[in-house]
Amino acid sequence: xxxxxxxxxxxKSQTIVSSTKSVTLRIKRSNPKINSEEKFDEFxxxxxxxxxxxxxxxxxxxxxxxxxxxxxxxxxxxxGSCGMKINGKPALACFTKISELDSNNITVEPMDNFPVxxxxxxxxxxxxSNHKKIMPYIVSNDSEVTPGDGVKELLQTPADVEKYIQFSxxxxxxxxxxxxxxxxxxxxxxxxxxLAQAYRYIADPRDKGKKTRLKIIDESHGIWRCxxxxxxxxxxxxxxxxxxxIQLLRSxxxxxxx
Amino acid sequence: xxxxxxxxxxxxxxxxAVFLTVIHILMRMTQDFHQSLEYENxxxxxxxxxxxxxxxxxxxxxxxxxxxxxxxxLLEVNQGQTYEKVVSYGCxxxxxxxIAYGTRTILMASxxxx
Numbered sequence: 002x003x004x005x006x007x008x009x010x011x012x013k014s015q016t017i018v019s020s021t022k023s024v025t026l027r028i029k030r031s032n033p034k035i036n037s038e039e040k041f042d043e044f045x046x047x048x049x050x051x052x053x054x055x056x057x058x059x060x061x062x063x064x065x066x067x068x069x070x071x072x073x074x075x076x077x078x079x080x081g082s083c084g085m086k087i088n089g090k091p092a093l094a095c096f097t098k099i100s101e102l103d104s105n106n107i108t109v110e111p112m113d114n115f116p117v118x119x120x121x122x123x124x125x126x127x128x129x130s131n132h133k134k135i136m137p138y139i140v141s142n143d144s145e146v147t148p149g150d151g152v153k154e155l156l157q158t159p160a161d162v163e164k165y166i167q168f169s170x171x172x173x174x175x176x177x178x179x180x181x182x183x184x185x186x187x188x189x190x191x192x193x194x195x196l197a198q199a200y201r202y203i204a205d206p207r208d209k210g211k212k213t214r215l216k217i218i219d220e221s222h223g224i225w226r227c228x229x230x231x232x233x234x235x236x237x238x239x240x241x242x243x244x245x246x247i248q249l250l251r252s253x254x255x256x257x258x259x
Numbered sequence: 260x261x262x263x264x265x266x267x268x269x270x271x272x273x274x275x276a277v278f279l280t281v282i283h284i285l286m287r288m289t290q291d292f293h294q295s296l297e298y299e300n301x302x303x304x305x306x307x308x309x310x311x312x313x314x315x316x317x318x319x320x321x322x323x324x325x326x327x328x329x330x331x332x333l334l335e336v337n338q339g340q341t342y343e344k345v346v347s348y349g350c351x352x353x354x355x356x357x358i359a360y361g362t363r364t365i366l367m368a369s370x371x372x373x
Contacts, residue, residue, distance in 0.1 A: 187334070187335045188338050189338045190335075219261055219262050220262055221334055222334070225262050225263070225266050254263040255263065
């Protein structure tokens, strides 16, 4: 049973001076290296209309509890470091404004389907290894730089780019894998992030690695284990649609498209 | 066998089974529903060679589709090389036994041995 302790800030925040509103931030705490205990700590934090969940977390970390484990970097939804479950839904803390949550109680938990390192920080080993497995690079014998011939461009039409451009926005934040129901059950499933990236490179006309990639994902814990729930696409902060990428990959494997 | 080939069979057997089930249900409409379930009428169905073939095909398609579905579910529930081999071979064996037993029933009924 998770225990709850509440702390109220008496210090003045450095970042928020004129706040008129405050919310209760419940943070799930755990440290699997020490024991299996899980608890929620509660903090009352002042917020403004622009305050993000990450701002609130860092406010707590600065003034109330320095020991909170949270991973973050760019603070602008570019690095994909601060993924977590916010009020039950996977989201980037830096990209989620508290005012948009429409609640005075904000609960933050580590992402599902990832092993917890400590508190809100999770281990990305599985995500990264699956990402590497699908060869996330252009496989081609052509080079843009040829000795003697100088530099040439591997030209693409706007229509060619359109086929894969949205998938290249992936920031490897892991929210799609966290929302995926198959990832929760199947520890060997390759996951929506890697599958969407497989499509990104296969759909790129410069790439020649289609056969190899399709072979990699066409195994017992590969693409066919997707239930088409679509939750991966719903939570993506960059507008990538992994569910659509997976269906397009399936159409290659079923021979519906070349 | 490649997973995509297995899944093509999975989808194909589903479509085939739906098609044959529609014919099977339409055949029930040739008489009152309760009449169609009477012992003599059921046996008479098996004695029609065309209908017996339809039932045999339905048995094969549904067995393949169903046991592959079961295999997929079981592979998601647990992982591990030994477990996966046991599940895959177990499902194929169970499918073969069911088809064999069902075929025996269809043959016996259609040859008037029951």
